[in-house]
Amino acid sequence: MITRSFIVPLVAAIVLAAGGAAFSIAGQTEKRVADVHNELATLQYAAAANDAEEIEGGLGSAARVPQVGDRAVVDLRETRATASYWRGGYSTMSPQ
Numbered sequence: 705m706i707t708r709s710f711i712v713p714l715v716a717a718i719v720l721a722a723g724g725a726a727f728s729i730a731g732q733t734e735k736r737v738a739d740v741h742n743e744l745a746t747l748q749y750a751a752a753a754n755d756a757e758e759i760e761g762g763l764g765s766a767a768r769v770p771q772v773g774d775r776a777v778v779d780l781r782e783t784r785a786t787a788s789y790w791r792g793g794y795s796t797m798s799p800q
Contacts, residue, residue, distance in 0.1 A: 729766045729772075730766065730772040732766070733759075733763065733766040733772055733773075733776055734772070734776075736755075736759050737759065737776055737779055737780065737783075739755070740752050740755045740756045740759065740780065740783050741783065743755060744783055744786060744787055747790075749787040749788075749790050749791045750787070750791065752783060752784075752787040753783075753784050753787035753788055753791070756780040756781075756783045756784040756787070757780075757784060759776075759780055760776075760777060760780045760781070760784075763776065763777065
């Protein structure tokens, strides 16, 4: 017979594992975005634009993490636009 003393720690472990997985995904995404910013800062515009596009397309489950996914998408699009501008891609810019 399964007792209550077994179920409570099991549920707590599952909740903590899910939270840990979410933070791990968020951390990996933030690191990849930081790497793109590093490329932009070191004047590697083509690499920054390509990596930003690749990361945005591959966000997958990270896009569903609150406070990370939406912010990462906006940040990556701005980084791509900045890299495109500095590479001379003025025609791709639209006034806002």
